Amino acid sequence: MDFTVLIGGAAGQGMDTLGMMLAKSLKTLGFHVFLHRDYMSRIRGGHNFVKVRFSNRPVLSHADEVTVIVALNAETIELHSGQLSEDGRVITLENGGKVPPNLQKRTIQLSSADIVERSGNKRVAGTAALSCVLKLFGLPLAALSDTIVTVFAGTTAVANETAAQMGYDAAETKFHAEAPAPWDNIFINGNEAVALGALAAGCKFYAGYPMTPATSIMTYLAKKANDAPILVEQAEDEIAAINMALGASYAGVRAMTGTSGGGFALMAEGVSLAGITETPLVIAVAQRPGPATGLPTRTEQSDLSFVVHAGHGEFPRLVMALRHPEDAFYQTARAFNLAEKYQIPVFLLTDQYLADYTQTVAPFDFARVSIERSLATAVQAGEYLRYELTDTGLSPRIVPGKFPGKLVYVDSDEHDEAGRITEAAAVRKSMVEKRQRKGAALHPELLEPEYIGCDEPKVLIVCWGSTYGPVREAVLALNQQNHAVGALVFGDIYPLPTKMLERYSRQASKLVNLEQNATGQLASLIRQHTGLACDHSLLKYDGRQWSKDEVIAALIKEVL
Amino acid sequence: MFTIAKETAWCPGCGNFGILQGLKEGLDSLNLEPHQVVISSGIGQAAKTPHYISANMFNGLHGRSLPAGIGIKLANKDLTVIVESGDGCSYGEGGNHFVHAVRRNLDITHLVHNNQVYGLTKGQASPTTAKHQQTELQSEGVQLEPLNPLTLALTLGAGFVARGFFADRKQLAALIAEAISYRGYALIDILQTCPSFNKVNTLKWYKERVYYLSAEHNPADMGQARIKAEEWGERIPLGVIYKRETAEYGAHNTVINANPPLVDLPLKPHDAKRFMDEFR
Numbered sequence: 001m002d003f004t005v006l007i008g009g010a011a012g013q014g015m016d017t018l019g020m021m022l023a024k025s026l027k028t029l030g031f032h033v034f035l036h037r038d039y040m041s042r043i044r045g046g047h048n049f050v051k052v053r054f055s056n057r058p059v060l061s062h063a064d065e066v067t068v069i070v071a072l073n074a075e076t077i078e079l080h081s082g083q084l085s086e087d088g089r090v091i092t093l094e095n096g097g098k099v100p101p102n103l104q105k106r107t108i109q110l111s112s113a114d115i116v117e118r119s120g121n122k123r124v125a126g127t128a129a130l131s132c133v134l135k136l137f138g139l140p141l142a143a144l145s146d147t148i149v150t151v152f153a154g155t156t157a158v159a160n161e162t163a164a165q166m167g168y169d170a171a172e173t174k175f176h177a178e179a180p181a182p183w184d185n186i187f188i189n190g191n192e193a194v195a196l197g198a199l200a201a202g203c204k205f206y207a208g209y210p211m212t213p214a215t216s217i218m219t220y221l222a223k224k225a226n227d228a229p230i231l232v233e234q235a236e237d238e239i240a241a242i243n244m245a246l247g248a249s250y251a252g253v254r255a256m257t258g259t260s261g262g263g264f265a266l267m268a269e270g271v272s273l274a275g276i277t278e279t280p281l282v283i284a285v286a287q288r289p290g291p292a293t294g295l296p297t298r299t300e301q302s303d304l305s306f307v308v309h310a311g312h313g314e315f316p317r318l319v320m321a322l323r324h325p326e327d328a329f330y331q332t333a334r335a336f337n338l339a340e341k342y343q344i345p346v347f348l349l350t351d352q353y354l355a356d357y358t359q360t361v362a363p364f365d366f367a368r369v370s371i372e373r374s375l376a377t378a379v380q381a382g383e384y385l386r387y388e389l390t391d392t393g394l395s396p397r398i399v400p401g402k403f404p405g406k407l408v409y410v411d412s413d414e415h416d417e418a419g420r421i422t423e424a425a426a427v428r429k430s431m432v433e434k435r436q437r438k439g440a441a442l443h444p445e446l447l448e449p450e451y452i453g454c455d456e457p458k459v460l461i462v463c464w465g466s467t468y469g470p471v472r473e474a475v476l477a478l479n480q481q482n483h484a485v486g487a488l489v490f491g492d493i494y495p496l497p498t499k500m501l502e503r504y505s506r507q508a509s510k511l512v513n514l515e516q517n518a519t520g521q522l523a524s525l526i527r528q529h530t531g532l533a534c535d536h537s538l539l540k541y542d543g544r545q546w547s548k549d550e551v552i553a554a555l556i557k558e559v560l
Numbered sequence: 561m562f563t564i565a566k567e568t569a570w571c572p573g574c575g576n577f578g579i580l581q582g583l584k585e586g587l588d589s590l591n592l593e594p595h596q597v598v599i600s601s602g603i604g605q606a607a608k609t610p611h612y613i614s615a616n617m618f619n620g621l622h623g624r625s626l627p628a629g630i631g632i633k634l635a636n637k638d639l640t641v642i643v644e645s646g647d648g649c650s651y652g653e654g655g656n657h658f659v660h661a662v663r664r665n666l667d668i669t670h671l672v673h674n675n676q677v678y679g680l681t682k683g684q685a686s687p688t689t690a691k692h693q694q695t696e697l698q699s700e701g702v703q704l705e706p707l708n709p710l711t712l713a714l715t716l717g718a719g720f721v722a723r724g725f726f727a728d729r730k731q732l733a734a735l736i737a738e739a740i741s742y743r744g745y746a747l748i749d750i751l752q753t754c755p756s757f758n759k760v761n762t763l764k765w766y767k768e769r770v771y772y773l774s775a776e777h778n779p780a781d782m783g784q785a786r787i788k789a790e791e792w793g794e795r796i797p798l799g800v801i802y803k804r805e806t807a808e809y810g811a812h813n814t815v816i817n818a819n820p821p822l823v824d825l826p827l828k829p830h831d832a833k834r835f836m837d838e839f840r
Contacts, residue, residue, distance in 0.1 A: 186839035196836055202827030205635055224835055231634055231815045231822060236660035240627035243620060247600065247631025250618050251639065252823035255631070273621050333829070364836055369829035399823060400616040400632075401639050404595050409610075411619040412603070420566070421611055421619070 001056055001177055004063045005133055006080055007126075008049035009072030011042050018070070018126045019050030020358075021151060022133060025143040026054045027187050027360055030179040035358040036062040038544070041212075041296040047075055056180040060324065061469035062357070064549040067175065068136060070129045074098040089136055089174060091129050108132055108171050115166055121159035128167030138173035141165070186363050190354035190466075193325040193364075194284055195220040197332025198256055199228055200369045203282070205248040205255040207233040207241040212296050213352040214258040214286035238263035242270030246279050250410060252375075252399030254336050258284035258348075261303045262292065268310045271345055275315025275435070277410040278387070278395070280339035280346075282332070287351040289543045298543030299352035301465055301516040305524065307347050308494045314432070316439030319347040319494035321465035322354055323450070326361050327491060333369040341374040342442050343397060349493070351516070353545040354466035375399065379406050385417040386410060389430060393437030439495070446497040451504065453486030454479050459559055460508035461487035462501065462534065464522050467514060467546055474551035483560055487514075490522065496529045505532055512536040512559055516546060562587050562594055564614045570605060575752025578726035579673055580609055583642075585729065586736030587615070590640075597640045600629030602654065604680045605754075606646035606673030615642075623653025626661045626670070633668050636821040637810050640740060641667075647674040651687040651707050658709075662716035662745055666809040669739045670747045672709065673726075675754040676761050683757035693760055709749045710789035710801055714782070719806035720746035721789065725770050725798050726753070727763060738800065744808040751796070766796070773799040780804050 005022060007015050016037065023035045031054040040046040051066070053059050066083045069076065071092045081103060084090070090107040092099060093115075099107045110132060112125045131144055141164060148160045188196075195217050198206070208218045222232040231248075235241035241257045249255040259267065264285050274281045285307050289300035307319055318338055322328040332348055339346040376396035384406040388395040395417075400408040409419030414431055416422045450468070453475045463471050468489045478485045486508070488500055505511055513523035513534040518541040523534040538554045540546050562584040570576050587597060599610035603622035610617035616639075620628045629643040643661075650658055650672045661670065677695070678684040684697040688709070692701040713721045720742045724732045732750065739746035751770070753763050777799070778784055785802035810816040819825060 184840075186836060188836075188839045192839070196832060199832035199835060200829040202825075202829070204822045204825055204827075205631070207631065225815050226818070228832070228835075229815045229819055229822075229825070231813070233630075233634065235627065236656050239624065240630075240657055240660070243624040243627035244631035244634070246620070247618060247628035247633075248635035248822075249631075250628075251598070251632040251635035253635040253825075254827070255635070269621055270624075273624075277618075277620070363840070366830050366833045366836070371827045371829060373827075399636075400598055401595055401636060404593065407594055407614065407616050409617040409619075411611075411617070412621055413619065419617065421569075421608070 002053070002059070002063065003055070003067040003137065003175065003177060004051055004053040004065065005068045005070065006049055006051050006066045007070040007072070008047065008076030008080060010045050011040060011048050012044040013072045014126055015048050015050050015072070018130060019052055021144065021147050022052050022130050023187065023358065024147045025130070025134065026052065027185070028143045028146055029139060030182045031056065032058050033187065033360045034059040034062060037356050039297050047079060049076065049080070056178060060473055061548050062545070064547045068133055070133065072126065077103070087174065091132050093125050093129060110167060110170055115163050118166065119159040119162040121156065124159045124163035127160045128163040131164040131167035132171045135168045135171040135173060137175045137177040139177060141168045184363055185360040187358055187360050188325050189356055189358040190322060190325050190328045190350055191216040191286070192220055193328035194322070194332045194348060194350065196364065197329040198282070199224065199230065200366055201333040201336035202254050202371050203230060203256050203336060204253040205231050205245060206257065207235050207244040208258050209235050209238045209241050209263055211260045211263045213288055213355040214260050214284060216355065217258045217284055238266040239270065242267040242283070245281055246270060246274055246277070249279050249281055250400070256282040256284065258286065260286050260288050261290050261306065264303070264307070264310065272311035272313055272315070273412050274345040275311055275313060275317070276412055278343040279410065280343055282335045282339050282346050282348065284348040284350065286355045287349065289541070295543040297352065299516060299545050300541060300543060301351055302518070302521070302541070304349065304464070304493065304521040307349055308525070315435050316342065316442060317345050317347065317494070318442060318492070319349055321491055321493045322348055322350040323465055323468035323489055323491055324354065325359055326364065328354065329364045330368065331491060337370070337372045338445060341372065342438050343394065344438065349465060351466050379403055383418055384408065386419040387415060387417045387431065387434070389417060389434055392441045393434045394441065443495060446495060447492045448497045448500040449488040449490040451486060451488055451500060452476070454484050456484060457486030457504065457508050458484040459510045459512060459555070460504050461485065461512045461514050462490070462522060462526060463487060463514045464490040464493055467516060470546045470548040470551050471514060473548035474555070477548070477552060478555065485555065494525070496525055498530050501526065501530060501532070510535045510559060512538060514538040514546070514551065516540055562614045564612065566612050568612050569608060571756050573755040574605070575675055575726040575754065576606060576609060576673060578729050579671070579732065579750055579752060580612055582724070582729040582732030583609070583671070583736055584613060585733035586740065589733060589737045590740060592640055597642065598632050599642045599644055600625045600632060602645040602649035604646040604649045606644065607649055609644050623649050624657065625649060626654055626657040629668050630661065630664065630666055633666055634816065634822070636823045637816055638821050642669045642671060642740070644671045645673070646679070647672060647676060647686045647688045648678050651709055655687070659716060662713055662718045664809050665719065665745045665806055667743055668745060669736070670745065671736065672747070672749050673752050674749050675752045675758055677754050677758040679754050679757055690760065708789065708792070709747070711786065713747050714785060714789055714802055718747055718802070719744045719804050721785065721802040722748045722800045723798050724748045724750040725766065726750060727766070731772065731798070735799065742803070743811070744806045769794065769796045770798050771795060773797050
């Protein structure tokens with residue numbers, strides 16, 4: 001079984017709340033749930049929808065086909081009836097003839113007026129629609145009731161209960177949804193997972209400037225500020241944010257900033273400052289379609305090249321593409337260790353899709369998170385050399401103020417071992433080479449991409465980050481149809497780990513890059529680092545995430 | 561204690577020498593040790609100052625000395641943080657940070673070496689260059705009104721606003737010590753000469769104009785402060801223009817106030833597990 005419920009309406013009609021209530025009810029029943037939001041950059045009006053996909057097996061992405069549409073306005077039916085499955089149902093809250101003739105037999109019309117009259121509350125009609133959904137799938141109303149109690153209080157809860165009963169009575173069961181055996185899970189989105197990873201890693205300072213879709217990392221951390229504790233600063237701009245975070249890191253705390261492409265453009269000079277001062281920093285870049293303001297609330301993977309190259313001059317960095325919420329948690333925690341070990345900026349590259357989708361996943365294992373500060377605990381006699389030349393390029397790092405008589409000089413100018421400004425050619429050369437050696441030392445840390453698919457793929461997909469979910473589901477489905485397809489999904493992406501790529505690309509006859517951008521930025525990176533050229537390029541850049549169904553269709557049409 | 565032997569890159573007769581000396585003496589008078597002090601600077605001739613003094617140094621980007629200094633102070637409230645840069649760095653490139661640093665009112669000291677010209681880039685107008693003053697770039701004279709940092713700081717609600725003068729290092733040292741001791745954001749706009757590029761605001765020019773505020777000036781009186789902050793031209797007042805007790809950021813931010821310095825907090829991954837459990 002694999003069902004999707006779409007709830008659509010205008011911004012401000014409460015789709016988010018309804019979607020979350022339905023998802024939590026399904027989670028309570030033990031289903032695997034995937035909640036995906038599609039919203040416009042406006043507070044009221046327009047057309048927004050959420051899709052709640054659920055199954056008795058893990059669901060890793062959204063599906064195109066919809067089993068039930070909950071239409072809070074007429075436009076929802078117009079826009080989405082084409083995605084309705086053959087036996088799909090529509091639930092509408094509007095009376096009148098807005099339902100197309102071919103759908104009328106499959107439509108349940110709930111009367112908002114009746115619900116309002118009987119419940120005495122104008123805002124509970126959506127709850128009736130949710131209970132109607134549960135009934136269609138033969139699921140108990142009690143699951144929704146539990147959710148209502150946790151979401152609403154007092155008379156509102158009573159009104160919701162009344163509405164829920166009305167909706168439940170209005171439908172007959174059409175689909176058979178059998179929940180799996182109970183399993184321990186959490187229901188979390190990518191940004192929340194990043195924030196939890198930061199908290200687990202001991203991040204004590206986050207500075208940022210609000211920008212969709214990165215803002216919710218900061219919002220979550222701010223809610224936990226006193227409890228964690230962590231200081232969350234809303235800076236006057238992204239330039240201030242990254243410089244504050246660098247100052248905090250210099251002073252000895254684990255520090256982080258986050259933004260989207262436009263804000264990151266402002267941070268570029270700060271990235272370079274992290275590079276030359278060798279100040280550890282974790283930077284989350286949640287991509288959205290550009291250029292400039294682009295599509296603020298939609299998704300894209302078009303900032304890979306930008307993040308890999310941002311910042312003038314040459315210095316080592318690590319870029320991790322986050323693939324799914326669990327990956328986001330563990331990689332974020334790992335990012336702090338590597339930033340401090342190699343004294344470099346580490347990037348968490350995510351996007352709107354991953355930032356905002358919410359998924360049931362196994363609880364994170366905090367025993368797998370270790371904190372390795374890589375700080376020097378003792379210093380030699382004499383002047384402290386912040387940039388002491390060593391074989392690895394890594395200099396013992398101390399925190400200012402903690403060693404009487406020892407001073408920490410860091411400088412955005414080229415500097416000598418002590419951190420003092422210099423223009424001496426020999427010193428310049430040795431410092432450039434020192435920074436390059438750190439980059440070389442970093443290489444053994446790189447994690448190879450995750451391979452999905454049959455043992456001997458003829459077609460090898462290469463992709464990265466949030467396309468993990470749709471690609472995994474598509475590849476496994478194609479394998480079941482005896483297509484010899486495999487996929488390498490890159491997490492660590494710069495420097496590019498190449499061992500698995502070279503191994504699998506030798507077996508495969510076709511190399512296909514699948515990306516959420518228009519220019520194939522991963523393909524370029526692969527060609528640059530390995531000389532391997534992709535035979536096919538599957539690219540999507542309409543601001544909407546690749547679905548598993550689209551991946552399958554594109555592969556069959558263009559590659560297989 | 562804060563003196564180190566290091567050759568400076570400043571021109572002979574540069575006003576920065578006097579400010580450097582005033583800073584060293586000011587720090588000495590407070591019985592601080594070098595490792596307890598961090599100087600955050602930007603880029604410019606003034607921003608080289610921390611290279612010539614014995615204290616921790618974060619010599620960052622042009623215009624960004626304030627946010628870096630703020631990050632340092634937020635991370636470790638035990639450190640004495642001095643933000644030091646020129647008029648171009650502080651009021652031009654970093655103007656937005658200046659505005660919001662005043663609003664934030666964190667316990668840092670902001671020393672602005674104001675020579676009314678760009679020294680490092682060889683003589684272009686700065687935000688404080690007088691209107692109509694000619695430079696190589698502004699060959700027909702500056703067309704913009706000069707920025708008055710003191711009135712701006714007052715308008716934004718700063719609790720400590722002062723003007724110093726590079727050529728009187730005893731008074732400057734005392735002023736710097738008072739600013740460091742002030743709980744909150746303290747601004748000292750320090751007038752200085754640039755013998756290479758500012759041929760108008762010379763030592764002679766300043767000496768004919770500057771005077772110290774008398775005991776009659778009440779720094780707690782905003783009305784008087786505004787009048788003195790506006791005074792420029794024939795007579796230029798020096799000293800504490802405005803001073804009042806304010807709610808310093810760290811004192812009312814619960815994360816900073818209720819905890820030891822953030823840098824000293826223990827880090828335990830498992831402590832965050834309870835947050836994850838809320839997602840069950």
